[in-house]
Amino acid sequence: xxxxxxxxxxxxxxxRWRPAEIAFWILVACCAFLFPSxxxxxxxxxxxxxxxxxxxxxxxxxxxxxxxxxxxFGVGAYSAGLMALHGIITxxxxxxxxxxxxxxxxxxxxxxxxxxxxxxxRLMVTLGIALLLEALAERFSNITGGSDGLQxxxxxxxxxxxxxxxxxxxxxxxxxxxxxxxxxxxxxxxHSPFGLSLRAIRNNPLRASAIGVPVDRRLIAVYTVAAFYxxxxxxxxxxxxALASLDVFSFERSADLMLVLVIGxxxxxxxxxxxxxxxxxxxxxxxxxxxxxWQFWIGLVLVVIVLVGRxxxxxxxxWLPNLVIRQVAGRKAVxxxxxxxxP
Amino acid sequence: xxxxxETTGLEKSFGGLRVARALSLRVEQGARHALIGPNGxxxxxxxxxxxxxxxxxxxRILLEGHDITDLxxxxxxxxxxxxxxxxxxxxxxxxxxxxxxxAVSERLGRGGDWWRRMGTLDDVNRETAEVLASFRLxxxxxxxxxxxxxxxQRLLEIAVAIATRPRVLLLDEPAAGVPxxxxxxxxxxxxxxxxxxxxxxxxxxxxxxxxxxxxxxVLVNGAMxxxxxxxxxxxxxxxxxxxxxEAADA
Amino acid sequence: xxxxxxxxxxxxxxxxxxFVLACGLAVTLGLMNFVNLAHGAFAMTGGYVCAVLxxxxxxxxxxxxxxxxxxxxxxxxxxxxxxxxxLYARSHLDQVLFSVGLVFMSVAAVDYIMGSSxxxxxxxxxxxxxxxxxxxxxxxxxxxIIVICGLLTxxxxxxxxxxxxxxxxxxxxxxxxxxxGLGINVPQVFALTFAFGCGLAGLGGAxxxxxxxxxPYFPLKFMIYFLIVVTVGGSSSITGPFLASLLLGIGDxxxxxxxxxxxxxxxxxxxxxLLIWRPNGLFGRTVAR
Numbered sequence: 001x002x003x004x005x006x007x008x009x010x011x012x013x014x015x016r017w018r019p020a021e022i023a024f025w026i027l028v029a030c031c032a033f034l035f036p037s038x039x040x041x042x043x044x045x046x047x048x049x050x051x052x053x054x055x056x057x058x059x060x061x062x063x064x065x066x067x068x069x070x071x072x073f074g075v076g077a078y079s080a081g082l083m084a085l086h087g088i089i090t091x092x093x094x095x096x097x098x099x100x101x102x103x104x105x106x107x108x109x110x111x112x113x114x115x116x117x118x119x120x121x122r123l124m125v126t127l128g129i130a131l132l133l134e135a136l137a138e139r140f141s142n143i144t145g146g147s148d149g150l151q152x153x154x155x156x157x158x159x160x161x162x163x164x165x166x167x168x169x170x171x172x173x174x175x176x177x178x179x180x181x182x183x184x185x186x187x188x189x190x191h192s193p194f195g196l197s198l199r200a201i202r203n204n205p206l207r208a209s210a211i212g213v214p215v216d217r218r219l220i221a222v223y224t225v226a227a228f229y230x231x232x233x234x235x236x237x238x239x240x241x242a243l244a245s246l247d248v249f250s251f252e253r254s255a256d257l258m259l260v261l262v263i264g265x266x267x268x269x270x271x272x273x274x275x276x277x278x279x280x281x282x283x284x285x286x287x288x289x290x291x292x293x294w295q296f297w298i299g300l301v302l303v304v305i306v307l308v309g310r311x312x313x314x315x316x317x318x319w320l321p322n323l324v325i326r327q328v329a330g331r332k333a334v335x336x337x338x339x340x341x342x343p
Numbered sequence: 344x345x346x347x348x349e350t351t352g353l354e355k356s357f358g359g360l361r362v363a364r365a366l367s368l369r370v371e372q373g374a375r376h377a378l379i380g381p382n383g384x385x386x387x388x389x390x391x392x393x394x395x396x397x398x399x400x401x402x403r404i405l406l407e408g409h410d411i412t413d414l415x416x417x418x419x420x421x422x423x424x425x426x427x428x429x430x431x432x433x434x435x436x437x438x439x440x441x442x443x444x445x446a447v448s449e450r451l452g453r454g455g456d457w458w459r460r461m462g463t464l465d466d467v468n469r470e471t472a473e474v475l476a477s478f479r480l481x482x483x484x485x486x487x488x489x490x491x492x493x494x495x496q497r498l499l500e501i502a503v504a505i506a507t508r509p510r511v512l513l514l515d516e517p518a519a520g521v522p523x524x525x526x527x528x529x530x531x532x533x534x535x536x537x538x539x540x541x542x543x544x545x546x547x548x549x550x551x552x553x554x555x556x557x558x559x560x561v562l563v564n565g566a567m568x569x570x571x572x573x574x575x576x577x578x579x580x581x582x583x584x585x586x587x588x589e590a591a592d593a
Numbered sequence: 594x595x596x597x598x599x600x601x602x603x604x605x606x607x608x609x610x611x612f613v614l615a616c617g618l619a620v621t622l623g624l625m626n627f628v629n630l631a632h633g634a635f636a637m638t639g640g641y642v643c644a645v646l647x648x649x650x651x652x653x654x655x656x657x658x659x660x661x662x663x664x665x666x667x668x669x670x671x672x673x674x675x676x677x678x679x680l681y682a683r684s685h686l687d688q689v690l691f692s693v694g695l696v697f698m699s700v701a702a703v704d705y706i707m708g709s710s711x712x713x714x715x716x717x718x719x720x721x722x723x724x725x726x727x728x729x730x731x732x733x734x735x736x737x738i739i740v741i742c743g744l745l746t747x748x749x750x751x752x753x754x755x756x757x758x759x760x761x762x763x764x765x766x767x768x769x770x771x772x773x774g775l776g777i778n779v780p781q782v783f784a785l786t787f788a789f790g791c792g793l794a795g796l797g798g799a800x801x802x803x804x805x806x807x808x809p810y811f812p813l814k815f816m817i818y819f820l821i822v823v824t825v826g827g828s829s830s831i832t833g834p835f836l837a838s839l840l841l842g843i844g845d846x847x848x849x850x851x852x853x854x855x856x857x858x859x860x861x862x863x864x865x866x867l868l869i870w871r872p873n874g875l876f877g878r879t880v881a882r
Contacts, residue, residue, distance in 0.1 A: 007475065
C-alpha cells in the first residue's frame with residue numbers, strides 16, 4: 001500500500017460506523033416498536049436528545065460553556081407556534097426548517113458576543129440573552145400569549161399525509177426521523193476537516209491559530225449551527241405538544257440540558273442521546289418518590305457527578321459494556337469517552 | 344539579497360516594563376539566522392510579536408515586503424510565517440495523522456469544509472503523506488501523540504510547522520529537553536529543512552547555533568546588541584561580556 | 594423632582610442591599626477564580642432563618658439579623674471545607690455544574706420545608722411607613738437599609754485597608770501564588786472570607802425579604818443580579834462591585850418606574866452592552882484569569 005492510500009484509509013477509518021453505534025440505533029428502533037404506549041415520554045426523550053446534541057456541538061466540540069442555550073430552543077418553539085397559529089406556514093416540515101433558520105440567525109448574531117472574552121463573560125452573555133428573550137416574550141404578551149403561552153395551536157398533517165394523532169405515534173416517529181437525520185449531519189460535520197479544527201480549538205485555541213485555523217470564524221460557524229439544532233428541537237416541542245409558553249426560555253431548561261450532556265459525556269455525539277434517556281428515567285423515578293421536589297434529586301445528581309469527577313464516573317458507567325465488548329469481540333473497548341479530551 | 348522577514352523599530356511594554364526596544368531585525372531570504380540571548384532577554388516576546396500573539400506598541404513587521412503587523416495569528420500562518428513551540432503544545436489526543444492533516448487542510452483552504460470526511464480529499468492526503476514520510480512519522484501516524492517518544496513528538500512539532508508550507512519558519516529551541524539518543528534525529532531534520540525556507544532559530548544551545556546558523560543576532564534586554572556572521576559574533580567583546588556575566592551570575 | 598429623589602433614594606437602598614448580598618461572591622471569584630452560582634442560596638438561608646426566628650419564635654427583628662448572618666456563615670464554612678475546596682482547581686464548567694446543583698437542591702429543600710409562597714418578616718412598627726424629608730417621602734425601612742449597609746461597607750473597607758487580615762486578603766487576591774510564597778495561608782484566608790461572604794449574603798437575604806421578596810426561587814431569580822454586580826464591578830477591590838451595585842440598583846428602580854413595560858429588559862441589555870464593551874468589567878482589572 002502506498003503512503004498516500006494508507007493515509008487516506010487510516011483517516012477515513014476514524015469516521016467509519018462502529019458496531020456499537022449500529023447496535024445503538026437498532027436498539028432505538030426496537031424501542032420505537034416495543035413500547036407503543038409510551039410514545040409521549042419517548043418523544044420527550046427524542047426532543048431532549050436533539051437539544052443536547054446541539055449543546056454538545058458547542059460544549060463538547062468547541063468548548064463554549066453556555067448557560068442560556070434555551071434561548072434558541074425558545075425562539076424555535078415560538079417561531080413554529082406562531083407560524084402554525086397564524087397559518088403562515090402550515091406544513092410542519094417546512095415550518096420546522098424555517099423555525100430552525102430563525103434560531104440560526106439569532107445564533108449567528110449573538111455568536112459575535114459569545115466568542116469574545118473568557119468563560120465567565122460567556123456564561124453571563126449566554127444567560128443574559130436567554131433572560132432577555134424571556135423578558136421580551138413577557139413584554140409582548142399580545143403576540144406570545146404571556147405566561148399562558150400560545151393557545152389553540154393546530155398542526156396540519158406532515159407533508160400533507162400524516163396527521164398528528166392523540167397517542168403521539170406520528171409525533172414520535174416524526175421527531176425520531178428528524179433526530180436521526182440531524183445526527184447524521186452532525187456526524188458528518190465532526191468527521192470533516194471543519195470538525196477536526198473544532199477539536200483542535202477546544203484543546204488549545206492559540207495552538208490552533210498557529211497552525212492556521214481561523215479560530216473566531218470557526219466558533220461563529222459552530223455556534224450558528226448549534227443554534228439551528230436547538231431551534232429545531234424547540235420547534236419539535238411546539239409541534240408535538242401544540243404548546244409554547246414562556247418557560248421555553250427558562251434557566252432551568254438550560255441547566256437541565258447541561259446535566260443531560262454531563263450524564264452522557266461530551267464530545268462523542270452520543271452523550272446527549274444517552275444522557276437524555278438517563279435523565280428522563282431519573283426524572284421519572286424521582287417524581288414518583290417526591291412528586292413536587294424532584295429538582296432536589298436532580299441537583300444532588302449534579303453535585304455528586306462533579307464531586308466524583310466526570311471522567312471517573314464515565315469509566316464506572318462504561319465498565320460493564322466494555323467488559324462485554326472485550327469478552328465478545330476480544331478487543332479493546334470501542335465505547336469510551338476520551339479522558340483528557342473532555343473539557 | 345531579498346529580505347524575507349523584517350522588523351522596524353518594534354516596541355512593546357507591559358505597564359512600565361519595556362520588553363522590546365526599537366527592535367530592528369532583517370532576515371535574508373533562505374538564511375539560517377539564529378536569535379540568541381541570555382535568559383530574560385525577550386526572545387519569547389519577539390516570537391509572540393512576530394507571530395501576532397502580541398501586538399506591538401509601535402513599529403512594523405514585514406513578511407517578504409508585505410506589512411503583516413495588523414494581521415491575526417492564523418492569517419500570518421497562511422501568508423507563510425510559521426513557528427514551532429518550545430514546550431510541548433501538541434494535541435495530546437490527536438494522532439500525528441490528524442495533526443498534520445489539520446495543518447495541511449487549513450493551508451489548502453479546506454479547513455472550513457464541513458461535509459467531506461477527512462481522508463477523502465486527495466490533495467490533503469497527498470501532502471499529509473509527504474510530510475509524514477519526510478519526518479519519518481508514517482509508522483506512528485495512527486497513535487495518540489501523547490504516547491509517542493519525546494523525540495518523535497519534537498519531530499512532529501517541526502512537521503506540523505512544515506505542513507503549513509512556510510516561507511519563513513521560526514524554530515523555538517527545537518532540541519530542548521530531547522534525550523541525547525534522540526537528539527541526532529532532530530538535528531538531522533533541522534539540517535534537512537528545504538533551502539527555500541528561511542529559518543529563524545531561537546536557541547539557547549550554542550553548539551546547535553554555531554553548527555547551524557550563517558548569521559546570528561544577539562538580543563539583550565529587549566534590544567538588539569550585535570548582528571553578524573558567527574565568527575564575528577563569537578569574537579565580539581560585548582557578547583562575551585553578556586554571556587560571561589550570565590555565567591558568573593549563574 | 595420629588596419623584597426623582599424618591600427613585601434615587603430607593604435605588605440607592607436597593608443598590609446597597611445588592612452590594613451586601615453580592616460582595617462575598619466578588620471576593621470568592623477574585624480570590625479563587627471560583628464561579629459560585631449558588632451564592633444566592635446562602636442569602637436565602639439567612640432570610641428564612643430570620644423569618645422563622647421573628648415570625649415563629651417571636652424574636653425581635655434586630656436580634657434575628659445577626660443570627661441570619663451567623664447561620665449563613667456557619668453553613669458556608671461547613672460547605673467550603675466539605676465540598677467547595679475540592680473544586681478550586683477544576684474547570685469552570687465543573688464549578689458551574691456543581692453550584693447549579695446546589696441551587697436546585699436548596700430551592701427544592703426550602704420549598705419542601707417552608708412552602709413555595711412568598712413569606713414576609715414581621716417588622717417592628719418603627720420601621721414601617723415613611724418619613725417626610727423636605728417634601729420627599731422616605732421609607733423608614735429603606736433608610737435603615739442604607740444606614741446598615743452603609744456602615745457595613747465602611748467597616749469592610751476599614752477591615753480591608755487597616756487590618757492584618759485585610760492586607761493578607763488583598764495580597765492573596767492580587768497573586769495567590771506569591772502570597773503563599775510570603776507565608777500567607779491562602780486556603781485559610783479563603784475559608785474565612787468565604788464564610789464571611791456567605792454571612793453577609795445571609796444578612797442581605799434577611800434585610801431584602803421586605804424589598805426583593807423571599808421565596809424558594811430567590812437564588813435563581815437573583816443569580817443574574819449578583820453576577821452582574823461582580824462582572825461589571827470586577828473583583829480587584831470592593832469599590833468596583835459597590836459602584837456597580839449602586840448603578841444596578843438605581844438603574845433597575847428607574848427602569849421599572851419610567852419604562853415599566855420593558856421590565857428587566859433595560860438591565861439585561863445594559864449588561865450585555867457593558868460586557869461587550871468591557872469584557873473585564875467596568876471597574877475591574879481582570880475578572881477571571
